[in-house]
Amino acid sequence: MDNIGIMGLGVYIPDNYIYADEIAKRTNIPQWVIEEKFGILKKPIPGPNDTTSFMGIQAAKDALSDANIDPKDIDLVIWNGAQHKDYPCWLASLKVAYEIGATNAWGFDMEAMCGSMMVGIETAKSLMMNNDSLNTVLLVSGYRNGDLINYSVPETSFMFDLGAGGAAMILKKNLNKNIVLESSFKGDGSFSEQCVIEVGGTKKWPMQPEDTTKYYFTVNDAEKFKANLNEKTMPNFYWVIRDSLKKSGYDEKDIGYLAILHFKRSAHKAVLQELGLKENQTTYLENYGHLGQNDQVLSMKLAIKDGKLKSGDLVVMVGAGLGFVWAATTVKWGTFK
Incomplete structure (x- = not known):
């Protein structure tokens, strides 16, 4: 019986960090609360080159190195990272495939927000089990939804821990190793609709000039x-x-x-x-x-x-x-x- 195994894992963490004391200043929450209750000593934040796709690309390269395979062996790239990407309405999967040299792969983007790694695994597994031409799949993610948090909105404090980075996973059919x-x-x-960004979507379009100052998560009740x-x-x-x-x-x-x-x-x-x-x-x-x-x-x-x-x-x-x-x-x- 076919099995799907994890062939390689990759991560990318930006060099820039914000520390608990700075988060405390921005939120007016005591530093000890940030550290002990929120559980944040520090978190990475994006540098000037850390676009969402760039972080995914770096993680994909790390996963390729971990798996020790040629990127041309990849049959499919699934972007299961954030939809807060380099551009709106844009396929990050194909950008990643191109940049890493996965010239034999096609790709698509999907998201289940922060559950996307497990949903991506299940999606890839199902596709691989039912398609003889899919033997090696790259799951790749970049994430910087911390851009969309306003530290002055206390109702979204449960998201004050959001940082930035990339992750990738290479799945292989009949690997007989690290079996999913x-x-x-x-x-x-x-x-x-209880926690959303209220501007920038089709429910409030076209955007007004003042909407650019409201592009962050809010809680309506x-x-x-x-x-x-x-x-x-x-x-x-x-x-x-x-x-x-x-x-x-x-x-x-x-x-x-x-x-x-x-x-x-x-x-x-x-x-x-x-x-x-x-x-x-x-x-x-x-x-x-x-x-x-x-x-x-x-x-x-x-x-x-x-x-x-x-x-x-x-x-x-x-x-x-x-x-x-x-x-x-x-x-x-x-x-x-």
Whole structure:
């Protein structure tokens, strides 16, 4: 039976950082709260050359090096990064393919906000399993939605951890290594218009000159949104994790490593407690903040470097995308016959 394996992982982190003390000044939130509650010691921010596609391209090159393959071997490039890209209405996937020399690949762009890495894996897996001509697929992401955060809007403080970076993953059919098992997703459209950028879309078009000063996320009913988050967020995280494991033939006791998004420190600790995991079975991204759909790949790269992720480990990748979609994917790490 065909299997899909992770052949290479890549990340790109800009050289520029903003630190907790500066975030505290911009938000009028005490530094200790930024560090201890928000869980941000520092986070990368884009430099002058760090367009969304550029960061994805650099991550793709890193993934190619990790996989040790020729870019001409790639059959398909899926951009599963942010839709806040170099240009509106534009395919970043084809830009990436061109820049890395993937001359035999076609491409398309998709997004499930910060759940996009797991959705991208599931999309690629489904396409590869049902198409004999697709053997090697590059998932690539760039992210700088931190551009769209206004630190003077307290209702969006849960997004004050947004940073910038790139991530990439190369999937190979019948690799018999780092095997992608099953994924799980849960959506709730009641969030769909509770936190949005109110200008720049077709609901308010054409843009007016003053709209350029309003191009950032806002919450239209803060109390309702907060109640919705408190009621649904954590139960849905647990549900997709357990469902992904169950469909893969495992349960939470089998988790070797949890590649989880960055969110507030108390929520991170709550997940570990709920699943019976130790601190060394995950990585808290306090030196990176939340890099959107890049968090899971970054977490795995750091874990490999630090010896936390080893052959034979069962990895669960988990995240959530604003809107809201919760997503988890289970991977059996290591080489198998």
